[in-house]
Amino acid sequence: MGKNKAVFVCKECGYESNRWLGKCPSCGAWNSFVEYNEKKKGKGNGGFKFDVSTPPTPLDKIDFKSVKRFETKIGEFDRVLGGGIVPGAVILIGGEPGIGKSTLLLQVSYKLAKMGSRVLYSTSEESLQQISLRANRLNAVSGDILLSSEYSVNKIIKYAEDVKPGVLIVDSIQTIYDEDTDAQQGSVTGIKACTSKLIRFAKATNTPVFVVGHVTKGGIVAGPKILEHMVDAVIYLEGDGNRGYRILRNAKNRYGSTDEIGLFEMHSDGLREVNDPTEIFLTRETESISGSVLTVTIEGSRPLLLEIQAIAAETKYGVPQRSVNGPEYKRVTTLIAVLEKRLHLFLGNQDIFLNVVGGLKIRDPGIDAAILMAIYSSYSSKVIRKDTVFIGEVGLGGELRAVEGMKRRADEAIRFGIKNIVIPYYIKENIESSKAKIMKCKNVSSIMEYLRDV
Ligand SMILES: Nc1ncnc2c1ncn2[C@@H]1O[C@H](COP(=O)(O)OP(=O)(O)OP(=O)(O)O)[C@@H](O)[C@H]1O
Ligand SMILES: [Mg+2]
Known part of the structure; x- marks a missing residue:
């Protein structure tokens, strides 16, 4: 009797191993291996007859035009x-x-x-x-x-x-x-x-x-x-x-x-x-409150106006908490470090909660500036007006960098009646508008200077 081949498969990523492993070497998941027994019953395959094998065919002889998507x-x-x-x-x-x-x-x-x-x-x-x-x-x-x-x-x-x-x-x-x-x-x-x-x-x-x-x-x-x-x-x-x-x-x-x-x-x-997707990602509240900041992200081909909310409150017990819903956790902790180092805020005794309204998971670095401003706004209790958006990636030196689709993002903000658009200083596109004030900032300190004036 032939021995059946038993392998172990990681449930998370499909990595196969011939022995059980506690941690997956491919994706790093713990306790994710399950036995995968390739044993077949003796009965054959139940009359299953679909065979998709084709003999070797020259690529240029294959008619791709006949493949039509249907909506x-x-x-x-x-x-x-x-x-x-x-x-x-x-x-x-x-x-x-x-x-x-x-x-x-x-x-x-x-x-x-x-x-x-x-x-x-x-x-x-x-x-x-x-x-x-x-x-x-x-x-x-x-x-x-x-x-x-x-x-x-x-x-x-x-x-x-x-x-x-x-x-x-x-x-x-x-x-x-x-x-x-x-x-x-x-x-x-x-x-x-x-x-x-x-x-x-x-x-x-x-x-x-x-x-x-x-x-x-x-x-x-x-x-x-x-x-x-x-x-x-x-x-x-x-x-x-x-x-x-x-x-x-x-x-x-x-x-x-x-x-x-x-x-x-x-x-x-x-x-x-x-x-109109943008409506989902804003709270209906029109009044400005501290910790709430607008930005524009791009999902696929669509720009979306988004609201980021943060609360920074003094830690009452033990280690300060960081709770993030929406952006990547590591990204937010990096931005907190930038706030501490470049703007000299002391956040080591603050619990910080950060949320993207609408529950969207975002990997777009273009919302960095808004995340940073939301935390700053809550910490300093400085209200940022709801007619302002912040667009740009924040570097470790606190510099504000351009991201993909700056013009499309700015246009979306203008479409929603935003009056002040904070963007990086160096951008390729020419963003000008008679309907909104465009503020070009080199770094987070220049954003602060701008905020002092409004
Ligand atoms: N009468 C109703 N009014 C409004 N929403 C409803 C109603 N009935 C069901 N729903 C919504 O539909 C959802 C269930 O949808 P559905 O059964 O398609 O989900 P599913 O993903 O297929 O779930 P499952 O995993 O159980 O198969 C509910 O969670 C609820 O949001
Ligand atoms: Mg179902």
């Missing part, structure tokens, strides 16, 4: 996919439980059905009545959406072969299994096996497949991260559960940029597209 006409969704769905693509939709993955896919199904495409929606999580209830609530009932409740990947593919849908949706990958392996439902092996079958089906029949994967608050439950390597695109639905906003973000895309985000608002009749 769902949900603009925010198409944008994130890079302009629409590519036939044969396998797209993973991840997100925390209850964030609205099934809702979004049902709405997408309905749009596609209305345009004459047939959708096979295979669920292994809910009963057909539950989905029908949701579809009625969302006004997304159509005879061209075919529902099936199925746990076996082979059967799902069998149904898809019979129905020949324009799009196949599998909700969710963690709750289906492959009877050709011994793997348990939701285990790394099971998820890999099911996904690879779905991928082979997609490629062989040119059917786009959407696969739902759950992500929990504490990290990732056996699955999605490993799947990221296998599928063509990974989109995550994120959001601030309480406020009803949802952000669709592309983490990987073999057919387009990953910079775009889609914005939605959850209502009782489903996810609605947000057409």
